[in-house]
Amino acid sequence: MSEKRKNVKLSKTSIVSPSRTVNIQTAHCPKGCDLMTDKVKIHNLNSICVKGDWGNQEGLVYLDPEFGSYEHVSEIDVPDGGIVKFSCPHCGTSLVSETETCHSCSSPVFTLILPKEGEVSACIRKxxxxxxxKIESFETMQIQFDNDFIKIIM
Ligand SMILES: [Zn+2]
Ligand SMILES: [Zn+2]
Structure with a gap:
């Protein structure tokens, strides 16, 4: 019964959740630094703090922890279409994947590690x-595909 599948790619991101949405509560850089912060709250939740570089600007970017929501808070002012390089604010490791690109616009993607659950990747183009x-464990999360919509039941 405990079916495990790896690398389930969800290219459509409309989430239909009758009762609750998916909130990212733990996110790590590839080296294991904790990226969550309570300095900036989004939807009253701890946000995910990463360092952003765009052109000659750099600053902290607080990512919305609610999957599929985009109320990010940024210290740098990037116009739509700008490509922001994300790295870990603690150890400086780049979060940008060298092997994957966005399905929509072919920009690089950045990846956050969700301990025990898998990882989430998102396009770095504003x-x-x-x-x-990508879900590694279906024990904690169940995903149903429904045409273009995805339901995630925790
Ligand atoms: Zn780190
Ligand atoms: Zn994209």
Whole structure:
């Protein structure tokens, strides 16, 4: 019964959830630094803090922890279409994937590690809302495909 599948790619990101949405509560950089912060709250939740570089600007970017929501808070002012390089604010490791690109616009994607659950990747182009969720454990999360919509039941 305990069916495990890896690398389930969800290219459509409309989430239909009758009762609750997916909130990211733990996110790590590839080296294991905790990226969650309570300094900036989004939807009253701890946000995910990463360092952003765009052109010659750099600053902290607080990502909306609600999957499929985009109320990010940024110290740098990036116009739509700008490509922001994300890295870990603690150890400086780049979060940008060298092997994957966005399905919509072919920009690089950045990846956050969700301990025990998998990882989430998102496009680094501002204004592009492509997300991919890779779930490693179906014990904690169940996903149903319904045409273009995805239901995630925790
Ligand atoms: Zn780190
Ligand atoms: Zn994109």
């Amino acid at each position: 204004g592009c809302f492509e997300h991919t969720l």
